[in-house]
Amino acid sequence: MLTGRIDQADPMKQVYYNEGWSGPNKYTFEVYQLENGRYRALARKWNGKINKVQQETQYLSDTREGLKHQDYPRTRQVKIFLNSDFWEKGND
Numbered sequence: 001m002l003t004g005r006i007d008q009a010d011p012m013k014q015v016y017y018n019e020g021w022s023g024p025n026k027y028t029f030e031v032y033q034l035e036n037g038r039y040r041a042l043a044r045k046w047n048g049k050i051n052k053v054q055q056e057t058q059y060l061s062d063t064r065e066g067l068k069h070q071d072y073p074r075t076r077q078v079k080i081f082l083n084s085d086f087w088e089k090g091n092d
Helices: 065-069 076-082
Strands: 012-022 025-033 041-045 052-061
Touching: 012 076, 025 076, 041 065, 052 065
Parallel strands: none
Antiparallel strands: 012 025, 025 041, 041 052
16 A cells, blocks of 8 residues: 555556545545556545545555455445446456
């Protein structure tokens, strides 16, 4: 698990995105595939009123399957991701 901000110099493409609201907070969960084939997942909590990230956690995985075994926060967005059709798309 990594914490901090993404290095914007890392070439990557977004392969999954989900967002949801709980009261004034927005929660997002994103997965990117890096140029080297690895995956980076981002779990973010936002202050919805000013659209600013309050908390961000990053997770790296060498494979798509490895994304299933991360210690993600228990949010609705993570649950949706783990039960999504993301796992049926493409191969590493």
